[in-house]
Amino acid sequence: MLALKRLRPRAGLFLALFAVVLLLSGLAVGLTGYLSVAGNAGARTGLAALSGNDGGFRIITPLADGADAEAQDERIRAAIATLRGDGRALPVIVSRDIATRDSVSLESSGSAASPGPHAVGVTIASIPDLEGRADLTGGRWPTSPDEATLQADAADRLRIAVGDVLALPDGTPMTVVGTWRVRDPDDPRWLGEGSMLVGRPLLGSPGFLVIDPALWPSTGVVPEARWTVQPDAARVTAVELSALRTASDTVGAVIRAGEETPGRIVQSGRLRLSIAPIERNVRSTAAVATAPLIVVGVLGLIMLLELARVLEQLRREENALLRARGTTDGQFELWAGAEAAAAVVPAAAIGSIGAALAITAIGSPTDVSPLGWALAGVVAAVAIGAVAASAGRESRDISRGSAPRGMAAQRARGVVGIGAVLLLVLAAVVAVSQFLLYGSPLVPTADGGVAIDPLAVSAPALAIAAAGLLLVAAFPLAARAIERIADRLRGFRFLPLRQLARRSRAALTSILVLAFAVSGVVFAAAYSGTWSAGAAETRAVRIGTDLRITDDGGIPAEVRAPAPGQTAAAPGLSTDGQIGDSGTTIVALPHAAIGAVVATVAGAVDPAELGNQLSDADVRPSLPTDATGVRVGVTSTRAGDEPLELRILLSDSSGSLRELSMQRTASGYTADLPASDGEPAGWTLRGLRLELPAVRVGADIEFDVTAIGGAGGDARVRIEGRWEPAPGPLANPSAKSDIVGLHAGRLGVHAAAGDPGGSFLLVLAPASGTLVPIVISQGLASSSGLEVGAEPVVTVVGSGGLPAVVVGISPVTPGSSSGEGILADLATFQDGVLRANLGTLSANQWWVSTDDVDAAGMAATAAAPIGVEVETRGPLEADLVLGSARVVVWIAAAATAALTLLSIAAGLLTELRGRRGEVGVLRSLGLNRHEQGITRALEWGVLLALGLIAGIVAGGLVSALLVGSLARAAVPGAVPGLLTPFRIDPLEGGAALGLLALALAILLLGTARAVSRQADASVADGSRG
Amino acid sequence: MSAARRGHRTRRWTAGRLLWRRARTRPAATVLVAALVLLSLIVAAAVPRLVERQSAAELDYQLRSIGATARSLQGVTDYRSLWPTEPPPNADQLYGAIDQSLKLERLDYPEPLYSAVGEPNWLVQMPRFKLESRNGAPVDLGLQLTAAEDYLTRIRIVEGGTPSTWTESEADLEELEREAAEREAAAAGEPGEATSGATAVAPIDILVSTSSATAMGLKPGDLLGASAAANADPEVPVTPLRYRVSGLYEPIDKGDQYWLQFADLLPATEILPYMARPYLSTAAFVDPLTIGRFTRSLDGAKTRLYYPVSADALNGADPDLLLRQLSTVVSLGITLPDQAGQLNLGTRTDDAIEEALARGRTLAGLLAMLAAAPAGVMLAVLLLGIQAVVRGRRSDLVLAAARGAGELRLRLLMTLEGALISIPAGVIVTALATLLLPTEQSAVGFVLPAIVAVAPPALYGLLADSRPDAGRTGSLLSRLRAVAELAVVLLTAASLFLLIRRGLSTSGQAVGVDPLLSAVPLLLAVTVGIAVLRGFPVPLRGAVRSARGRRGVEAFVGSIRATRVPTLGLAGVLALVVGLSIATFSAVMLTTFDTGIERAAAESVGADARVDAPLLTADELDAVTQVDGVEHVAGIQLVGPRTLGSGDSDESITIVLSPTAELGTLRTLPARLDAEQDGRIPVLLSDDLKEEFTEGSSAIVSGQPLTVVGFLPADSQLGPTHGWILVDSSFSDRMSVQFSPSVLLIGADPALLPQLKAPLEAAVHAGAVDQGTVITRSSVSTVPTMTALRKSEPSILGVRIGLGAGALLSVLLCSITLVLSTIAAGRERGRVAGILRTLGLPRRRLRSLIAWELGPVALVSLLAGAVLGLVLPYIVTAAVDLRPFTEGTAPVAPVLDPTTIVGVLALFSMVVLGSGIVAVAIGDRIAPSTTLKMGSS
Secondary structure, eight states, X not given: OHHHHHHGGGXXXXXXXXXXXXXXXXXXXXHHHHHHHHHHHHHHHHHHTOOGGGGOEEEEEEOOOTTHHHHHHHHHHHHHHXXXXXXXXXXXXXXXXXXXXXXXXXXXXXXXXXXXXXXXXXXXXXXXXXXXXXXXXXXXXXXXXXXXXXXHHHHHHHTOOTTOEEEOTTSOEEEEEEEEEESOTTSGGGTXXXXXXXXXXXXXXXXXXXXXXXXXXXXXXXXXXXXXXXEOTTTOOGGXXXXXXXXXXXXXXXXXXXXXXXOOOEEEOSHHHHHHHHHXXXXXXXXXXXXXXXXXXXXXXXXXXXXXXXXXXXXXXXXXXXXXXXXXXXXXXXXXXXXXXHHHHHHHHHHHHHHHHHHHHXXXXXXXXXXXXXXXXXXXXHHHHHHHHXXXXXXXXXXXXXXXOOHHHHHHHHHHHHHHHHHXXXXXXXXXXXXXXXXSSEEEOTTSOEEEOXXXXXXXXXXXXXHHHHHHHTHXXXXXXXXXXXXXXXXXXXXXXXXXXXXXXXXXXXXXXXXXXXXXXXXXXXXXXXXXXXXXXXXXXXXXXXXXXXXXXXOOHHHHSOOTTEEEEEEEEEEEEEETTEEEEEEEXXXXXXXXXXXXXXXXXXXXXXXXXXXXXXXXXXXXXXXXXXXXXXXXXXXXXXXXEEEEEEEOTTSXXXXXXXXXXXXXXXXXXXXXXXXXXXXXXXXXXXXXXXXXXXXXXXXXXXXXXXXXXXXXXXXXXXXXXXXXXXXXXXXXXXXXXXXXSOEEEEEOSSOOOEEEEEEEEOTXXXXXXXXXXXXXXXXXXXXXXXXXXXXXXXXXXXXXXEEXXXXXXXXXXXXXXXXXXXXXXXXXXXXXXXXXXXXXXXXXXXXXXXXXXHHHHXXXXXXXXXXXXSOXXXXXXXXXXXXXXXXXXXXHHHHHHHHHHHHHHHHHHHTHHHHHHHHHTTOOHHHHHHHXXXXXXXXXXXXXXXXXXXXXXXXXXXXXXXXXXXXTTOOTTSOXXXXXXXXXXXXXXXXXXXXXXXXXXXXXXXXXXXXXXXXXXXXXX | OHXXXXXXXXXXXXXXXXXXXXXXHSHHHHHHHHHHHHHHHHHHHHHHHHHHHHHHHHHHHHHHHTHHHHHSEEEEEEOOOOSOSSSOOOHIIIIIHHHHHHHHHHHTOOTTHHHHBOOOEEEEEOOOEEEEEETTEEEEEEEEEEEOTTGGGTEEEEEEOOOOOOXXXXXXXXXXXXXXXXXXHHTTTOTTOOOOHHHHSOOEEEEEEHHHHHHHTOOTTOEEEXXXXXXXXXXXXXXXXXXXXXXXXXXXXXXXXXXXXXXTSSSOEEEOOTTSOOEEEEEEEOOTTGGGGOSSGGGGOXXXXXXXXXXXXXTTOOHHHHHHHHHHHHHHOEEOSTTOOEEOOBOSHHHHHHHHHHHHHHHHHHHHHHHHHHHHHHHHHHHHHHHHHHHHHHHHHHHHHHTTOOHHHHHHHHHHHHHHHHHHHHHXXXXXXXXXXXXXXXXXXXXHHHHHHHHHHHHHHHHOOOOSSOOHHHHHHHHTHHHHHHHHHHHHHHHHHHHHHHOHHHHHHHHSOOHHHHTHHHHHHHHHHHHXXXXXXXXXXXXXXXXXXXXXSHHHHHHHHHHHSXXXXXXXXXXHHHHHHHHHHHHHHHHHHHHHHHHHHHHHHSSSEEEEOSOOOHHHHHHHHHSTTEEEEEEEEEEEEEEEEOSSOEEEEEEEEEXXXXXXXXXXXXXXXXXXXXXXXXXXXXXXXXXXXXXXXXXXXXXXXXXXXXXXXXXXXXXXXXXXXXXXXXXXXXXXXXXXXXXXXXXXXTXXXXXXXXHHHHHHHTTTSBOSSSBOOOEEEEHHHHHHHHHTSHHHHHHHHHHHHHHHHHHHHHHHHHHHHHHHTHHHHHHHHHXXXXXXXXXXXXXXXXXXXXXXXXXXXHHHHHHHHHHHHHHHHHHSOOHHHHOSSSOOOOOOOHHHHXXXXXXXXXXXXXXXXXXXXXHTOOOHHHHHHHHHO
């Protein structure tokens, strides 16, 4: 009863306690749950995107005999089922089939297509789930064991038709009743065996002949039983990724360990490799999200302790009375604990259940993590413990004498306070230095893995806490300054400042929590801005443009159609290259288009500058757009010197190089231009390949090129620039030096000496020299020790070396996934490749700059045939997963702000009661109610402004120090050469701070009004008295 | 006038005299501080230089260990002819331009690379082709024409003469061929009259090495013929020409790098063509001008070149700079003149530098870990010493302050006193270090001693206190002691946790030296020190209780004083704990290292000694068994790969044939292997085959039934590292081979083992040095030589020196600390001692008081230090993989050698005891009058 009575006057404080616990426990359950939801979504999206060999693994072992086969199946399925290790099954789909490894020779009785008995070689299999995953192209599915089906393309190749009879090695006849194709060759179920299933011959076997399992004894071979295991992408959770990654090894080990005489077990599939990046993204999200959660935790702890302290401070007098009446320390603790529990337990329950319901709504009940419940429990326990401990301490203080604490005790507390600050600062220094040393919250572990480092991940929280505490510790200095200002003011205007300067430690808590909240908001804004900019810039560098379409076979016309919002488009070429020992990527784009199609990344990619660096002055002769053919006339000083064979090299507007064989006619050599599908092809002359007979010394052979079939009739193509025979291994090496090009805009050869018969390639000789100008990335420049002006040989992997000259070094190379690479002008690069006799390299990419990335991406994806890769600068799936860390950071910031508002409201409320007497005194001194309200509001306003400034300074410092690395850890596929720029999101940050300031202003207004009312009331009291 | 006299007197009493007087009054502490400063200076000046020299030595070692051939910058490119065939090109056209450009290329190299890279050596080599006939008789030989302009400077013609220039032309030859073909066509139907063009031209002179000539049966004057039809490789254009052996040569200097770099020049090489009989082939020199006459055959010709890279010239070079320069050189390659193509250069020097850098990083991490604790102690002891001196000066300072000296002036005076001790010493030590340990002058070698030299004066000035009462700062610091201790304990826990979690080597490779991880031993020692200081009063209280009842006051007062005002203080306890723990740790780690190296050496040798040879003759085998000290010899022959079948699986394996009875004396073999079991050959399998086979299972190799009788570790140093079966050599005929071992595992008399290498080498080299055809190299390794080799590696040497120096330094520091602590506590004790003396306690019993103060805490510290010293190796080996240093397969675990440990403990205790006696001797020289007088004031 007494407890209840004691509770009632402090209802406000208990309400605050209730709210704080509600918020904290809700956050504990909600944020851990949200992370789990985001992680699971990331895991599922990532796994769903895996296809073919990347999407699963396979256990292969010789099929056991007869009835043992079922036991074998059960045993292996059991081994797969126990993979998770905690008794629960991993969400995987296991499909078992039986197949021969090599092809088996069967006797065909002959058919219409290939009459007469003959042998056919096929791979035999029994695939139980085939009917559900394949479509019939002819015939029907088997209904009896002596019927079989055959993959459709294999049937074509083997010339087997529905109805043909095949004899198994022991003579058992079998009728082919149907042909089929699998519905999705990229389905991980087939584990990249699409080549077998779509009928592309692999290892000499044309494709699967599917028979009834009962027929295996008749084949005379021991087939392999194959269990294909693919993760069930719809059910997988993030925590299961690690078990999935090691699953294939684990299964193998389990099976081997469990058998007396283990047979040979083979594993295949690349799931292990393809799951690693998904796991890394999920882990990065957790790592980044942990940091702000620690801030909330620290703030929550401070608030709970402060609430407990305020409660006992307010109760000091009644406690002294109770103490005098014989209440013991233990009883105080017990009462206080029980009181706190009455508020805390319901709050924790409501908060955590509410959050759990919310998580269930956006995810599933399993997403509510046990860690969240445990944290909610910890919050409740800490709240109760803090109140109980505070009551006990207060009681012991009272028992030592109810007078204010002695000097010694004060000093001891002071030392403990300084000690705590020093410890915190030390911890922050250690944590921040570790974070900066390793540059990430993810740190290498002794076993070679990477894990969240507890010390590094708490660096932001510890730094914010330490910076806040240090700034608050500097408050006495500020107070002295404020007092000096107050001294100079006249009338009662000095009052708010004087009050402020003399505030107790209780007031400092408000500054501290506000500094915390503001730091949190600044940190969130900085993280949000930095991460978004970092992720976007990383994508911009990796893709190089807004929309990039890649096809090694050349870009089909349908995807070159103008995309929605398209502002520019250009062909691109990407291939593997090498300089010295460093492997790298070569990206070639038309220099004139670089400025328009390459995405600008501040401080890293300056397209205009790149375009200027790579510009070339060469003019390549182009054919009229409406030309349908081309003719090359030959003028030679002696009859019979005409080329034996002539081929013309042309490029089209998609950067594709074509070599056309020309027919010798009376008027010269002619060839029809390939029909352009859609837009004009835009043919450009790139070279002539000639097979010359032996010619005499001094012979001149000159070529003129005419475009035929244009609207204006045949048109002579203007030849400009110098044309020269390319050096290189020619049919007759000693003759090469005898041939020189005819210069000054003429296309032809001059036999300077001797009998230079053989094959030649005539190409445009660049005006600037034979070295291909390249711009290399900074990382490549460092690793290969090159500077501007260096003349390295760029090896085009698979072709050969190309002499080049470095004309620029850029921080990164756009369009290279690692950011490192070589950028060159497309035409110059192609000419260089031709000149170095490395064959012809056509463009394999189409770069599009567009104002509407999403629409353009969707349109291109829809238009792209199979095998064409479409990539956009838009967010990736991995971005969505890693972006959830940003959401968590903001939720944490919002939570700190809410906690802070609660704390300040509680402080204001407490003070309202505590300073009632003062109001009366001031009233009697002549301060009217308005002045009193304004005075109090001003006092708090300055106090909170100090907190705000401290928070902005602390948050800014900590963010500038740590946010770059933290955000980088969550940028998918971060490019080493690209610095993550430090940016504060002005919109989000401004809005958040504005909201916070608004809420504080409302609180202050409320306080001012309450003080006014108190002043009125005091007048009433006075008149009554 | 009087003012002037006063001024004069005051001047006479300033700085110099005051300092001199002070220096004479309490010299002990000052002398010790001076000794400490000197020690710190020596360490600060020497260590960075030693570390730098160590990395230089490591780089030098790595560069030397890969050998001159791997070190050189080398390249191969297509050789393109760039001259008209008429008139015949001269030597300058053929070689001049390329040679010039190769030489010019080198001139562009920056230092230090330029000095290290020598003049280029290069030659032109045509594709290998097959010879068809020798003096008309068919042969099966190969030839590769080689031309080098300077070849005559490197060889000595031992028989015959120099090859003359071929004056024909391959282009003419084509004409001749065409004419011959036309004649053939014209004379169709008249067989026997057709003439080959080849017979119409003069033969090409070639020069062959004596060893190849012996192997291939060539002699001067031999006429060799080749034809396009006889060529095995249709890709290689061969003109049907004839070749005349003009002479035989030998290299002037067989050890010249040239012959190693172009290793195929001297010996005949056995060519193993696909689906054809093997044959011998050799490179042969032609006259340098001869290649100018080729046209078609030059199509596959290659220019091969190398620039020698000297390890001597790179000694002490900056590895990072070198690496950058090398990558530039490799990236740029060489552009040959006149479109002769592009030459890419390659070298393994950069790998060696990277390896040296990686080892340097790991070593730096380890050394930082080893050095942190002694360095921490040194700092603590220095502080303690300076504190002792400053405390001794306090009364002077208080007096001076009372007489009107300003605080700043007094502090400056103290600073001057400190500077007099450290600055001259700093200058001298740095100068000496620069002279004695010359390095590439990195700044650290000067900055560090400078810091150490400046620190004491600064501390003197800072700690000087002229106020009569204890400073507020001091009292606040003493009150924050608990906080600091808590911080240290927490930091220790955190760093230990992180060290175990991250490992020193993984984090070392990621970020270099992580100070938090390196500080683990120091932090642990400090934590143990704190625990000792906080913990030892507990048992001592018992001593106090028991002392109460006893006679004599010194036990009682001593034990009470020991708990209340510990003489040693944290610095003293720390010094003892660290000193002993580092000494023990170093001893254990040294044993561990040595054991690890010996084990790795034994592992790599596989027995006491080992002979590897391409082939061992029966005579050599006999010679080996005759060597004094050789007790057992087990020959090993490797046969394979063969297929080991077991019904449902086939494994590709190597058969290890060996007399198992002999091998059994060197290895524990599980069963008798020399007798058939149920008609099956008993075999042992390498344990990586355990998945496929079990003990008792049957298998088939080369059609012979086997039974698996057991397994041996795959890495048993029998030859292959996996997938092998051990079969007794008595079954060699069943495996269709004749037993002729190429590896000998030797068990030797331990006493004679160290001297075994030379006689063994003599035994196997006798007949195998140069068999005329192929240069063969037999190698002999014994466990002691391998161990010595490994121990002489710079990084190992670095670790060993680091461990030894750490131990020595710790002991020195420890003994200085004991003495210093006693002196520092002298003032406090003096007052008590004064009272006790006044009360009549004889002076000699004061010693007992000091012993009581020192003894218990020293004992506890020693115990704690010993335990920590034994624990540290386990922590370090758990966190640091020492295998990069020791090599070997098994992780290195601490080896506790009781003799060493007890020895170290005993030695250390003796040093401590000795220091204690000195401390007592200094400590009891107290005149009660002085202390009492000061106390009363």
